[in-house]
Amino acid sequence: QVQLQESGPGLGKPSETLLLTCTVSGGSISEFHWSWMRLPAGEGLDWIGRIYRNGNTNYNPDPSLKGRVTLSVDTSRNQLSLKLNSLTAADTGIYYCARVSPSETVDLWGQGTRVVVSS
Amino acid sequence: DIVLTQSPDSLAVSLGERATITCKSSQSVLYSPNYKNHLAWYQQKPGQPPRLLISWASTRESGVPDRFSGSGSGTDFTLTISSLQAEDVAVYYCQQYYTTSWTFGQGTKVEIK
Numbered sequence: 176q177v178q179l180q181e182s183g184p185g186l187g188k189p190s191e192t193l194l195l196t197c198t199v200s201g202g203s204i205s206e207f208h209w210s211w212m213r214l215p216a217g218e219g220l221d222w223i224g225r226i227y228r229n230g231n232t233n234y235n236p237d238p239s240l241k242g243r244v245t246l247s248v249d250t251s252r253n254q255l256s257l258k259l260n261s262l263t264a265a266d267t268g269i270y271y272c273a274r275v276s277p278s279e280t281v282d283l284w285g286q287g288t289r290v291v292v293s294s
Numbered sequence: 295d296i297v298l299t300q301s302p303d304s305l306a307v308s309l310g311e312r313a314t315i316t317c318k319s320s321q322s323v324l325y326s327p328n329y330k331n332h333l334a335w336y337q338q339k340p341g342q343p344p345r346l347l348i349s350w351a352s353t354r355e356s357g358v359p360d361r362f363s364g365s366g367s368g369t370d371f372t373l374t375i376s377s378l379q380a381e382d383v384a385v386y387y388c389q390q391y392y393t394t395s396w397t398f399g400q401g402t403k404v405e406i407k
Binding site for chain 1: 295332334336338342343344345346349350355385387389391394395396397398399400401
């Protein structure tokens with residue numbers, strides 16, 4: 176049974192860079208496409224981006240995220256990574272990694288990792 | 295980008311009564327080649343990640359109780375909980391996967407009256 180577990184520093188400072196990882200257990204990361212979402216404090220779900228099996232990526236073009244996100248995969252560690260630079264308080268929230276199903280929905284989510292951006 | 299607008303933002307329903315949530319898309323999410331609506335519904339309970347309830351607008355996922363149903367096509371969709379149970383208290387989101395830039399509705403909070 177595949178499970179996802181996000182991890183990260185929990186706290187980030189404005190203007191700095193956030194690095195989150197997601198460890199995939201119980202299955203090979205190479206078999207699926209993967210995505211990241213976030214739940215900003217007091218708001219609804221945001222899609223951050225997707226990384227395909229072949230390593231290609233696409234990102235949310237919304238101005239709040241555009242140009243600040245980098246997704247990557249480490250197949251040797253079975254891990255996904257999310258890098259978000261130029262942090263602001265608006266990036267505070269819960270970040271989820273997730274598996275993209277063959278039908279392009281999200282059929283498996285991690286438990287999420289909370290990020291607070293504050294000086 | 296496709297904008298999804300849910301209504302209402304919140305609703306309170308008595309136990310055993312029907313709850314209805316609508317999701318309106320700014321453009322059609324009906325994909326002509328497969329004649330499928332690329333729209334999903336998720337449930338998020340407090341402190342938990344979202345859970346996929348329905349894909350293709352009306353296909354219930356395995357293990358989802360049959361009191362949950364989805365309907366609609368093109369730009370207008372509905373999630374119905376036919377008989378609300380206490381464990382259905384959650385925020386519900388629609389999501390389109392018609393484009394590679396996914397978008398979610400703003401969410402509808404369902405509570406017990």
